[in-house]
Amino acid sequence: MSTLVKVDSITKNYKTFVLDKVSFTLESGHIYGFVGENGSGKSTTMKAICGLINLDKGQVLINDKNLKELEPSDREKLDFTPDEICLPDNLKIRFINKILKDAFDNWDENLFFKYLKTFNIDENKKIKELSKGMKAKFNIIVSLCHNANILILDEPMNGLDPVARDEFCTLLSDYIDEDENRTILISSHIISDLEKICSDFVFIHDGKIILTEEKKIxxxxxxxxxxxxxxxxxxxxxxxxxxxxxxxxxxxxxxxxxxxxxxxxxxxxxxxxxxxxxxxxxxx
Amino acid sequence: MIKKVRGLLLKDILQTKSYFITNSLICLLFLALAIFEIVLMFDNSALPGSDAEQLDLLKSFINSSFFYFCIFPIYSSSGIALCFQQDERCNFDKFAISSGISRKLIVNERVIFGAIASIPGVIFTIVAAILVSMINNPYVSSLTGLYLALISFGGYFLTIGVSLTLCTFLGSVKGRIWTSLATILTFLLQTVAFVLYAAFGIEHILQGSIVAIGFFTISIAIFIGAYFLSLRAYLNKDF
Structure with missing residues (x-):
């Protein structure tokens, strides 16, 4: 077990909110449930881990290297999946594959089509033609197929029915089981789902980490x-x-x-x- | 690096297919109009006799035809704004940056996309400049077409630079509105350059080159400044 992500006392000041010296680590082989109320700082922390916001203080270390100093190939090892698909929804899925194949060095085209087949997603459909559940699955498939070993998932199960949520949990568990040098940080309002798959919990409230603990403890x-x-x-x-x-x-x-x-x-x-x-x- | 840019360009081009088709069709239409105007004004049988009359005719042509040389740089600017709009709509930047695509690469790709969006217009400009150079008039030389093309190309650099900066700073919605206003300003600047060229540059090569090369150089300088300004803003942007 090794530390893949170290969030080291990160601080970000907004007009109405402060992310205050947030610190925790993500170890390989673990799925972390990131739990807190709306507006508690979950998304801000996740964005900070992925370099989407500039920090006022603190640093994020990925494999002991500062996020800002990572080589592009190392940077691809980290993936952030927001609650909605961030890809053009007016394009067919097979074109999305072509785009991502070029855009990412580690894109696994075979795995992508394998997942599409497994989840019955038609490659000739446009993203906007997929159902909400299919979109959520497609969103996570994209994350899994560029061989990232650190997944940061922000409310990925929003709006999914119980069956789709169950399939989603299985997908994440399998992902971790396949390679022990992987980790996931996942936030969700549905804590019962997180309890099914998470090995650890990070609790955040009002921009501060209030508890980090293993689930069994x-x-x-x-x-x-x-x-x-x-x-x-x-x-x-x-x-x-x-x-x-x-x-x-x-x-x-x-x-x-x-x-x-x-x-x-x-x-x-x-x-x-x-x-x-x-x-x-x-x-x- | 090139592979990544290719992927991002593919995304933008696929999303803006209809824009490219419309752009190309409008280019063809204006090219046809330009040819019609040249034929109409410089038809041998209708040519006036004296040099002074021929000079007036050429000046009048340049003053009226600047529109053709200005319209396409302006149209090309909407390519970048459209690209920003599409990406913002689906939060693509968030996805790309968090998945390891560098911010600098995204800005560079947008500039390249702006250049690609300008291709139909650039082709038109070159063809129109060649046609102007072939006009049967004692004051027309190959430099006439080159200078008109330079003023037009200056417009491309200006519009791409300005729309890139405004959309980076303000986002596609506000940016597009301001880009439209900035485009009108660019149009006016180009018009001034054409009028100055027609007034002083046709008879005197040196003055003509000062107007054309000067406008082109200033445009490139503004474009380079705009690029670095946009890059800096984008590197520090929070998503």
């Missing part, structure tokens, strides 16, 4: 309990890490230990639960 670290008002009043407040009030009830986040596991009604906290507790929850 996260899952084994926290428990969640729903309490009504009366039960909450008599509950031992010292063991509550965070709590939030929903109507007349309370939800509390507890550490996962033997003692807490024995509480009636306790359940494992999901990544989504943890995120909500971290952002909306309060400490006593």
């Amino acid at each position: 996260l899952e084994s670290s926290f428990l969640k309990l729903d309490l009504d008002e009366d039960s909450y009043d008599v509950f031992d407040k010292n063991i509550i890490i965070r709590f939030k009030k929903t109507g007349r009830n309370y939800e509390v986040l507890l550490a996962n230990n033997n003692e807490n596991q024995s509480i009636i009604g306790i359940e494992k906290a999901s990544a989504e639960d943890i995120l909500i507790f971290l952002i909306k929850g309060k400490t006593l």
Whole structure:
């Protein structure tokens, strides 16, 4: 396992938003779920990793080299896939292949047509003629076919139905399994999907990283309990890490230990639960 | 490098196919009009007798025909704006930059595309300049056509440079509006150059060369400045 991407204290100031000293690393063989609210800085961080924005402070290292100093061939190892296809939608897919074959040194034409066949995408169709699900698949196919080993995916599952999302998750898992020198950073609002495929989570809130942890550690670290008002009043407040009030009830986040596991009604906290507790929850 | 530019050019050309067809057809139409005007004005049977009359006729032709030499540089500028518009519509720049295509390469490709978009107009300019050089008039020499062509080529450099800069700074929507205004300015500058040439350059080769070569040189200087300005802006642009 090696560090493929090091995001080192990057800062970007906008008029209404600040990306504040964001730091984390992406290791090979891992799929990272990048989680946060709308406007928390996910897309800005992803753009920074891919060199789409100029940073005020900090740096992004790809294979220990500064992003700005990368050779074009090394640069192609990194791919950013936004939530929409960034290719001319009035062109036929076979022409897109011709364009990308010239534009990228590492473009794998055979793999491209293999994926098209696998996903029943007609090469004679224009991109605009594809359904939303097909477009999302085509978007990821383009990323996979120029042999990038670092995929940065910004909300790639937006608008997909559950079946398409499942296929999408399988595609990403296979991609990582094929070569262990690969990594993926993926953001999504649907955290349950991320939980299926991600090995790690990076939580961002208000332009700051609030937690970076392996999924298995996260899952084994926290428990969640729903309490009504009366039960909450008599509950031992010292063991509550965070709590939030929903109507007349309370939800509390507890550490996962033997003692807490024995509480009636306790359940494992999901990544989504943890995120909500971290952002909306309060400490006593 | 060349392969990458080829890929990007293919994208732009495929997207602007109809623009190229229209451009070429309009070129042909204006070429036909230019030939018609030359034949009409310099038909041997209708030629006036004295040198002074012939000089007036030539001046009047240049003053009226500048339109043909100016219209195509202007039309070529919309090629670059169109290319920007198409790329912005699908966020292609975001895709290209994040996938390892250098920003400098993208700017260079747009300049090359601007040059390619100008090809029908350039062909027209050359043919028209050759036709002008062949006019049966004592004041016409091969330099007459060359100077008119130089003023016209200056217009190409001006329009490509100006539209590249405006679209890079302002984006295709605002950029296109400003490009239209800048194009009118370019048209006026070219007109001034043609009028100056007709007034002082036909009889005196030196003055003619100063007007034509001067305008051409200034245009190239503006184009080079515009290129570096655009490149700098694009290198620092956030997407």
